[in-house]
Amino acid sequence: MRKTHALMQVATELLAEPGGKHYGYDLAKRSGVRSGVLYPMLTRLVDAGWLNDGWEDPTTIEQRRPPRRYYELTEDGTLQLGGLIAEARSDARFASLKERWT
Template sequence: MRKTHALIQVILALMEDPGGRHWGYELSKQSGVRSGVLYPILRRMLEEGWLEDGWEDPSEISDKRPPRRYYKLSGGGQAALAAILSDARHDARFRALVGRPAQ
């Protein structure tokens, strides 16, 4: 997958809670990536096997909205995204997002 600022921003948002369930709207707000860019990134991450997805249990919904789709990092996905962030720390294009590598 091509490394872009949007990809790194989404990875950073996912890695803030690597064991949690993430909603698309929440990821969009947290990462600052608009939905038209976010959802294709999430689809590619699903295809790579980095994410798992599912639907919110309707019995857990208190209001009348439809169930939301969630995304969760797979075991291999967590390792793959950590590796991408590590590489990004050594790439000058992404230093403003991820910081400098440890010396």
């Protein structure tokens, strides 16, 4: 997968809670990546086997809203994204993201 700023920002947020469920809107807000970039990226990560996706159970929703789609890191995704971040730490192109990795 090609290393981009957006991928590194999303990977950082995903790895902050590796066992948790991540929702697109929240992930966009925390990472600062626009939805038009985020959702195609999430689809590629699912296709690569780095993320699993699913839908919220409608019976557990307390508010009146439709179920949200969630994304969970796979074991392979945790390793692969962690490796990409490790490589990016020594890459000058990603110097502006280093404060997120400390």
